[in-house]
Amino acid sequence: MGTSVKLDEKYNDLQYISVNNKNICVQKIGSGEEVIVLLHGGGVSAPIMEYRGLTKLLSEKYTCFSIEFLGYGFSEGTQVPRTIENIVEELHCIIGQIGCKQFTLIAHSIAGVYALYYLNKYKNDVASFVGIDSSVPKQNDFVNVEKATVVSWHVTNFLSKVGIMKLISKLGDTFIPKINGITWTKEERILLKEMFLESCTNKTVLNEFKxxxxxxxxxxxxxxxPNIPVLFILATGTLKQIKPWKEIHQYIIGDKVNSKIVFLEGTHFLHYKCSEQIVEELEVWKSEILSSCIRR
Structure with missing residues (x-):
């Protein structure tokens, strides 16, 4: 992504991996023996930056790789259709190049569906899966996700073309995510606004929505x-919007051993305000899995 802002030392750990002649941005943070790969949700303008609160905590124990799909954040756009097959193959290529094996895969929102597809195609890559208010295929029975996202994109695109979004960005911090434990520098605030305004006209993301x-x-x-334990960390805010939110997640894991569903008080973007609780739930769950293995 082109930006007028010079990145500071906090972004020296960004690397660009070429997939089909397009650069995908990956951030590596931490040096722990266990590896976590994080995938972001749809329509997010600055995924690596918005995951900062969570990766900051996880990096104290783990090696974390945050991957920005094509069309997002620092990654390039593409005209390759955003089918689940193409997205998953790009992800597999990236993971192969960064050398991750037997890692914990964490996915937020729509990336949960991509992760599900990935786990079925590459069963031996992943040790465990964590969904942060992650999507499951059956949710489309209760809310038309495609219609909602496409309409939202066109509205923001129109407002951007007539200059309203740029005006709003100059008047305040409407587009600056408020994340617990993170204070944005002046340069980062400018960058976040630039990324948001660019996302308003992003055709790669629109194709994904369609x-x-x-x-x-x-x-x-x-x-x-069967061999991959699953932890769903779901938001009470989403439960109010989609009544069977717990049931459709329970359905997809069934009676899988070592799998679990927990709820945290908050909105869909749990990692903005609840990163500490997410890490706590992750650690409790991992200790439960270990205890279960020892008993067996």
């Missing part, structure tokens, strides 16, 4: 492989 229903249907009959 493929949501088809992508969800392609994953509809999938379940998590």
């Amino acid at each position: 493929n949501i229903t088809k992508n969800f249907e392609k994953a509809r009959n999938l379940s998590y492989p």
Whole structure:
């Protein structure tokens, strides 16, 4: 992504991996023996920056790789259709190049569906999966995700073309995410606004939105492989919007051993305000899995 802002030392750990002649941005943070790979949700303008609160905590124990899909953040855009097959193959290529094996995969929002597809295709890559208010294919039965996201994109795109979004960005910090434990520098605030304004006209993301229903249907009959424990950390705010939010997540894990669902008080973007609780739940769950293995 082109930006007028010079990145400071906090972004020296960004690396660019070429996939089909397009650069995908990956941030590596931490040096722990165990590896975590983080995937972001749809329509997020600055994924690596917005994950900062969570990766800051996780990096105290783990080696964390945050991957920005094509069309997001510091990554390049693409005209390659945003089908679930293409997205998952790009992800597999990235993971192969950074050398991750037997890692914990963490996905937020729509990336949960991509992760489900990935786990079924590459069963031996992943040791465990954590969904942060992550999507499951059956949610499309209760809310038209594609329609909502496409309409939202067109509205913001129109407001951007007539200059309203740029005006709003100059008047205040409406587009600056408020994340617990993170204080943005002046340069970062400018960068976040630039990234948001660029996302308003992002055709790569629009193509992803237009493929949501088809992508969800392609994953509809999938379940998590028996050997991969699953932790769903869901938001009470989403439960109010989608009443069977717990049930559709319970359905997809069934009675899988070492899998668990917990709720945290908050909105869909739990990692903005609840990063500490997310890490705590992750550690409790991992200790439960270890204890279970010892008993067996």
